[in-house]
Amino acid sequence: MTRAQANIPSSPLGRKITSYMSLTDEEKSFLNELERNVTRHGSRSDLLQQGERYGCVRVMRKGWAIRHKALPDGRRQVVNFVLPGDIIGFYCNLFETADHGVTTLTPAEVANFQPERIIELFKLFPRLAAALAWSGAKEEAIIAERLLSVGRRTALERTAHLIVELLRRLSIVGLVEEGRFTLPVTQEILADALGLSIVHINRTLRRLRDIGLIDLAGQQITVHDVKQLASVGQFDELYLHLIQAPKQLEHALDAKSDRKRAGD
Amino acid sequence: MTRAQANIPSSPLGRKITSYMSLTDEEKSFLNELERNVTRHGSRSDLLQQGERYGCVRVMRKGWAIRHKALPDGRRQVVNFVLPGDIIGFYCNLFETADHGVTTLTPAEVANFQPERIIELFKLFPRLAAALAWSGAKEEAIIAERLLSVGRRTALERTAHLIVELLRRLSIVGLVEEGRFTLPVTQEILADALGLSIVHINRTLRRLRDIGLIDLAGQQITVHDVKQLASVGQFDELYLHLIQAPKQLEHALDAKSDRKRAGD
DNA sequence: CGCTGCTTTGACTTACGTCAACCCAAGTGG
DNA sequence: CCACTTGGGTTGACGTAAGTCAAAGCAGCG
Secondary structure: OOHEEEEEEEEOOHHHHOOOOOOHHHHHHHHHHHHHOEEEOOOOOOOEEEOOOOOOEEEEEEEEEEEEEOOOOOOEEEEEEEOOEEEOOOHHHHOOOOOOEEEEEOEEEEEEEEEHHHHHHHOOOOOHHHHHHHHHHHHHHHHHHHHHHHOOOHHHHHHHHHHHHHHHHHHHOOOOOOOOEEOOOHHHHHHHOOOOOOOHHHHHOOOHHOOEEEEEOEEEEEEHHHHHHHHHHOOOHHHOOOOOOOOHHHHHHHHHHHHHHOOO | OOOOHOOOOOOHHHHHOOOOOOOOOHHHHHHHOOOOOEEEEOOEEEEEEEOOOOOOEEEEEEEEEEEEEEEOOOOOOEEEEEEEEEEOEEEHHHEEEOOOOEEEEOOOEEEEEOOOHHHHHHHHHHHHHHHHHHHHHHHHHHHHHHHHHHHHOHHHHHHHHHHHHHHHHHHHHOEEEEEEEOOOHHHHHHHHOOOHHHHHHHHHHHHHHHOOOOOOOOOOOOOOOOHHHHHHOOOOOHHOOOOOOOHHHHHHHHOOOOOOOOOO
């Protein structure tokens, strides 16, 4: 790996981490190296099936996917959306078998690497390990917030909340323009994400349109007034933990990792 | 720290990890050291309040607690139950502020340590770091399963499912005897955990009693036929990931950590 | 041009929520 | 020792948000 390549993290994962923590060259090149093996997948293809043995760790480079769980009789719950830059069940890879499936919603570009490399990462780059742990914690926070939605918010609130969440998450990776973004999702999938029936989601979206909060044209959704939509969904920024620097992390790691970084 | 002390992990956390991965003396004593500072709390006391800055990392030694999120208008969702041996929002401690609260349900004994020590742990004991990551992943899996419950299971199924989950989780730490265990929980809390109203939980429990699947006497609950209750709740062992050894983890860490462990 | 997969809408059903009592046990204080 | 409160549990009557069923519209596509 060349030095030049190492300096600019070309990996979405690297870019994501860089956004809240500065990386050493060694770390960057390790990440780039990790994401070297990229595969392409069609729309609606299973990257992982519930009950299957885990294969490799994956990072979403382009496209959308969902993590979902199903009951024996077919009822299904979408646990989370996998957006560009997201890791696909990072920790889950430590498990023997998958307790959920992962399916693409669009054609997707995915980076793959062996789980052993995670262990390697834990040993060689504790800062990266901690950063990824942080990232995993954010995922948990998102799922917990969805649980709050499904358990305690009304259909209208839930739907509004999800739209704002996606808007915010997509903004970070630069996929929103003036409140407009692509939502490559059928109403069935929205229903499964929000614990509603397909018919009810339809009516709820219609209501949001009628109120004038959103516009839907095919897969393009436009949010006219984020503030208002957020307030309908009782959206509280807190859980996304977008605040750039987890100071504690940065501090502690910088201060004491000088030994390891002496070579730079 | 004495050598003798180091050999037997007296910490619940240590015991938990030992159950699926053998620890070196160094690792054990580090864990024991971590849990040295123990505090006691009354029933119904907040260990952490939503919106508050995180203080320290906590491990539940004795007693129950809940992690919960609330909406501005008071509606509340219990995200998870914290049982003896559980870490309280391990990763969350990397965040600036808490997006959820933690409240004890019983008098509790809690071990506390500074978040910096996690960083230390990441640097000095990658195996422990990975083990804790695994443990965090299990927590995420539990929350995801609860999301499936709240989103897609009926009230009866949900309730049955939760009871079986608690039964299984408590068995691991030896708190179940012949299908009987203490459930230090009001119906209001059950309702908030399952996204139901308090009245409806009451009727649902009654139904479970009428069918003869459970017995409730005060805070003692007895499960007569776990198999049947599990089938009512569409309970699938998979998500708890109780399978002892995460082989991959154990393997990878053992094989390559010889350098570090040379001293033993 | 007739699939097939998705959305939309109306009519009706139902699981679950709300309201409002009443019960019971465990304090607690006069 | 007994009133009185307080926090929970239990039950009935009734309301409603959301589900189900069913049919019709509407692309895209071989």
